[in-house]
Amino acid sequence: MEEFRLVSKKPICIPLLTGGVLLLGLYLTSLYNYLLFHSLAEIFSIVIAFSIFAFAWNCRKIIDNNYLIFLGIAYLFVGFIDIIHTLAYVGMGIFRGFDANLPTQLWIIARYLESISLLLACFILNKKKIKFNLVLLGNTIIVSLSLLLIFYWKIFPSCFIEGSGLTPFKKISEYIISLILAASLFFLLRKKEKFDRKVLQWLVISILLTIVSELAFTFYISVYGLSNLIGHIFKILSFYFIYQAIIVTGLTKPQELLFKNLQESEEKLSYALQATNDGIWDNNFESGKLYKSDRYYEMLGYNPGEITITPKVFEELLHPEDKKNVLQRSQECVEGYNIFTNFFKRGKP
Incomplete structure (x- = not known):
């Protein structure tokens, strides 16, 4: 038909x-x-x-x-x-x-x-x-x-x-x-x-x-x-x-x-991320919203959108050895003292 x-x-x-x-x-x-x-x-x-x-x-x-x-x-x-x-x-x-x-x-x-x-x-x-x-x-x-x-x-x-x-x-x-x-x-x-x-x-x-x-x-x-x-x-x-x-x-x-x-820049960024196979996240400390790319979920072992990653879950995903340092550095970034650049281990909670 x-x-x-x-x-x-x-x-x-x-x-x-x-x-x-x-x-x-x-x-x-x-x-x-x-x-x-x-x-x-x-x-x-x-x-x-x-x-x-x-x-x-x-x-x-x-x-x-x-x-x-x-x-x-x-x-x-x-x-x-x-x-x-x-x-x-x-x-x-x-x-x-x-x-x-x-x-x-x-x-x-x-x-x-x-x-x-x-x-x-x-x-x-x-x-x-x-x-x-x-x-x-x-x-x-x-x-x-x-x-x-x-x-x-x-x-x-x-x-x-x-x-x-x-x-x-x-x-x-x-x-x-x-x-x-x-x-x-x-x-x-x-x-x-x-x-x-x-x-x-x-x-x-x-x-x-x-x-x-x-x-x-x-x-x-x-x-x-x-x-x-x-x-x-x-x-x-x-x-x-x-x-x-x-x-x-x-x-x-x-x-x-x-x-x-802006639209063209976002498209170029999307292509670049797909080519490099990197995952990205963005944490808005004022609104409390946390953005995660699909590849970010996959790197953590989840399907995109499988879990809701809130700021609290974000902390739980941090490795115990890195948790204190990451939270301190992110707080300094919020207060305007420094640019947040860090390397840390992540895993399932």
Whole structure:
């Protein structure tokens, strides 16, 4: 008798349809009021940027992913500049005495920061630990100086001139940003073994969409023009995919993002122990829990899990000649006086 099973897969048509409807709604919003469309598009990316920071920052003490932590801090400042960019947009009427050049300058600063951060993040993957305070301080200094160049010293290069459109500095900057993003993509793929396949896929798509977005922003003459609209659509899509890579994966499959290095280390340790035929035990003196590998049971003459080895049983298994010394040395380890390294005989109680 044969048994047939149907494995249901999550249909992708529903998310695609939902996304298409939302994008269509945004487009129709732009026809009604472009300023409203721009605000909604920027708010979407700002919320995701702050979410990435909040997620990475609150997990910084338990994760071993420098890439995520570094990007999380960077996106805090990217989101902050995008807020000012949104408020400074033509028609908002918040920053008096400024024209369309101001939001364009802020846009360039945010995109430089984002692209450079994506590139630098690839080079700290192998670092054991990064100093969060230094990364925060560095971003704070860079953003503060950039804002001073615009608002106080007013010497930041012009990016948009009313009546003529984008300046050469703005266009060249967009090309440079695109090249930086392409470089970050290159180095990311060179270290693809550090990422889960799905996470890597989302990151690659996000960076590619960001490049398309930047290139779209090299054509517009009006800040309400078609290429400006297209650029913001691609920005929304790029932030959606980085949201999938970091937030969704981090919450639903943390082992693929937060603890991937730890998981790989545990697998390597398991293979090494099998190859050396060693048994291991780990005694948590605070919780009283005692971990034993299967080989450890076998070395004592038991089947794995045949007996429950509590701290009391652990003491009973010690040879009488070694018991006093082992207990004394382990107590010194608990009190922080020494590292527990010892050789002793074991046997059945």
